[in-house]
Amino acid sequence: MSxxxxxxxxxxxxxxxxxxxxxxxxxxxVMLFISFFLYPLSVGExxxxxxxxxxxxxxxxxxLLVIIVGSTLLHKEMDKRTIYLVITTPVERxxxxxxxxxxxxxxxxxxxxxxxxxxxxxxxxxxxxxxLKMFIALFPYLFEVSIIICILLFxxxxxxxxxxxxxxxxxxxxxxxxxxxxxxxxxSKSLFLKIFSYFFYYFLPNFEHFNIKREIVYGEIPDKEYFxxxxxxxxxxxxxxxxISSLIFEKKEFK
Amino acid sequence: MNNDIIEAKSLAKSFRIGLKRKKxxxxxxxxxxxxxxxxxxxxNGAGKTTTIKILTGLxxxxxxxxxxxxxxxxxxxxxxxxxxxPEQPYFYEHLTGYxxxxxxxxxxxxxxxxxxxxxxxxxxxVRLKDAGRKRIRTYSRGMLQxxxxxxxxxxxxxxxxxxxxxxxxDPIGRKEIKDLIxxxxxxxxxxxxxxxxxxxxxxxxxRVGVIFNGKIxxxxxxxxxxxxxxxxxxxxxxxxxxxxxxxxxxxxIGNEIVIRTKEEDIESILRNLFEKSxxxxxxxxxxxxxxxxxxxxxxxxEKNE
Numbered sequence: 001m002s003x004x005x006x007x008x009x010x011x012x013x014x015x016x017x018x019x020x021x022x023x024x025x026x027x028x029x030v031m032l033f034i035s036f037f038l039y040p041l042s043v044g045e046x047x048x049x050x051x052x053x054x055x056x057x058x059x060x061x062x063x064l065l066v067i068i069v070g071s072t073l074l075h076k077e078m079d080k081r082t083i084y085l086v087i088t089t090p091v092e093r094x095x096x097x098x099x100x101x102x103x104x105x106x107x108x109x110x111x112x113x114x115x116x117x118x119x120x121x122x123x124x125x126x127x128x129x130x131x132l133k134m135f136i137a138l139f140p141y142l143f144e145v146s147i148i149i150c151i152l153l154f155x156x157x158x159x160x161x162x163x164x165x166x167x168x169x170x171x172x173x174x175x176x177x178x179x180x181x182x183x184x185x186x187x188s189k190s191l192f193l194k195i196f197s198y199f200f201y202y203f204l205p206n207f208e209h210f211n212i213k214r215e216i217v218y219g220e221i222p223d224k225e226y227f228x229x230x231x232x233x234x235x236x237x238x239x240x241x242x243x244i245s246s247l248i249f250e251k252k253e254f255k
Numbered sequence: 256m257n258n259d260i261i262e263a264k265s266l267a268k269s270f271r272i273g274l275k276r277k278k279x280x281x282x283x284x285x286x287x288x289x290x291x292x293x294x295x296x297x298x299n300g301a302g303k304t305t306t307i308k309i310l311t312g313l314x315x316x317x318x319x320x321x322x323x324x325x326x327x328x329x330x331x332x333x334x335x336x337x338x339x340x341p342e343q344p345y346f347y348e349h350l351t352g353y354x355x356x357x358x359x360x361x362x363x364x365x366x367x368x369x370x371x372x373x374x375x376x377x378x379x380x381v382r383l384k385d386a387g388r389k390r391i392r393t394y395s396r397g398m399l400q401x402x403x404x405x406x407x408x409x410x411x412x413x414x415x416x417x418x419x420x421x422x423x424x425d426p427i428g429r430k431e432i433k434d435l436i437x438x439x440x441x442x443x444x445x446x447x448x449x450x451x452x453x454x455x456x457x458x459x460x461x462r463v464g465v466i467f468n469g470k471i472x473x474x475x476x477x478x479x480x481x482x483x484x485x486x487x488x489x490x491x492x493x494x495x496x497x498x499x500x501x502x503x504x505x506x507x508i509g510n511e512i513v514i515r516t517k518e519e520d521i522e523s524i525l526r527n528l529f530e531k532s533x534x535x536x537x538x539x540x541x542x543x544x545x546x547x548x549x550x551x552x553x554x555x556x557e558k559n560e
Contacts, residue, residue: 006358014349084341085359088313253313254313254314255314
């Protein structure tokens with residue numbers, strides 16, 4: 001366990017000392033700030049606009065951060081051969097995968113909390129009160145972003161940076177449009193396309209399960225069952241993808 | 256009792272290049288005994304780094320058998336007892352030298368208290384005491400090599416595997432690393448290192464293995480290998496009149512005369528000289544042995560032919 005913590009701490013430290021990290025985070029905060037100026041344009045819907053725009057900016061910039069930074073997590077180690085010095089210590093390869101995952105996860109967690117605190121300040125300036133329900137909207141998103149980190153790590157164990165980033169982005173997009181895939185399966189006349197569409201509908205992670213932004217903005221809080229389901233659904237994907245990634249990484253040769 | 260730290264029997268390895276497989280190691284066998292310094296020598300592309308990567312678990316092998324501390328290379332038990340310096344090592348540039356050693360020390364399971372004691376000691380040994388708090392990205396080539404050596408020593412390993420540890424160092428740096436390797440041997444450690452800096456290897460190795468085109472072409476104690484290659488003998492004389500040396504191949508160095516000849520001619524030359532003059536002194540008669548470098552070049556030439 002201490003080895004996982006050591007690797008995640010190093011990952012955390014490495015990423016937070018990168019310029020790209022600060023640029024993306026800065027852009028995120030700037031976007032949040034811009035939402036403040038949209039306020040006068042949205043007659044009657046001001047409160048909702050600032051909440052909706054803020055949450056969207058937080059999720060978009062954190063997804064962007066994860067895809068850009070996460071796709072290089074393992075590759076950088078392999079390209080720069082720093083991995084040689086880690087692999088040859090008594091660390092297990094699965095500990096490297098889990099450590100990398102946790103390192104990036106904690107960065108995203110801190111960034112989300114930081115952005116949401118800033119978002120709350122903006123809400124306070126417009127509504128003269130905080131709206132802590134926004135934090136609830138971001139809780140399921142943590143599982144979505146964790147699954148994306150896992151997908152990036154998975155592809156990084158056997159493909160290049162660009163392909164990993166592309167797959168991370170593709171899974172993100174498909175994960176949000178997956179209901180359309182089900183609809184396509186239902187209306188499709190070809191048996192092959194039906195089976196193909198249903199297979200991917202049930203096999204790929206459905207990120208819409210983690211999207212409760214609209215409900216929260218309109219003041220509805222999902223029930224306890226929803227959160228239990230989301231946590232279990234997210235954890236199954238996270239554990240499964242990390243396990244498969246570890247198996248592949250276990251067999252990997254370093255030429 | 257088996258005293259071998261490393262045992263490799265018929266070790267073979269190939270890489271896929273395009274559609275074809277290229278053999279890198281052709282069934283090589285060797286063993287490294289406890290407390291010896293073993294030099295693994297060979298030109299670039301001979302298979303040295305591939306062998307080292309197999310020994311450290313970075314690469315798998317196709318066939319044969321390899322044991323490090325009695326287990327398969329790369330197994331946790333072997334990694335715990337091994338310190339490794341890769342060829343042209345790269346480090347986390349965002350870390351300082353101290354932070355890097357702290358990082359790898361923790362991966363070896365060391366606690367903060369042990370690290371606080373060990374890291375300053377190591378930084379002192381590798382002459383990086385003042386640079387320990389600077390980011391690694393500011394280090395020179397020699398400093399990188401030295402922090403790599405410190406990293407290999409962090410857990411006081413029983414076996415050190417060093418891939419080209421002397422490359423990129425100035426003469427002082429090379430001497431320091433050689434002294435450090437000697438020091439490890441004195442402390443009962445085993446050192447396996449690859450090098451192409453042969454005069455340095457000659458100074459520190461107990462045994463050497465020479466690899467060429469993926470095959471070990473020579474292995475054994477250094478003095479035995481070099482004994483096989485006596486090229487000529489030198490007879491060094493003092494107080495001798497040069498007139499009596501007619502017909503002999505000689506050079507004058509200071510007040511001494513050095514005659515180079517074959518072993519079978521030594522007796523007749525001396526008998527002849529004593530007949531002409533009897534007041535000279537024989538300082539030394541010694542075989543002229545190839546240096547490791549000369550021997551190495553010679554043997555590679557033979558193999559290429």
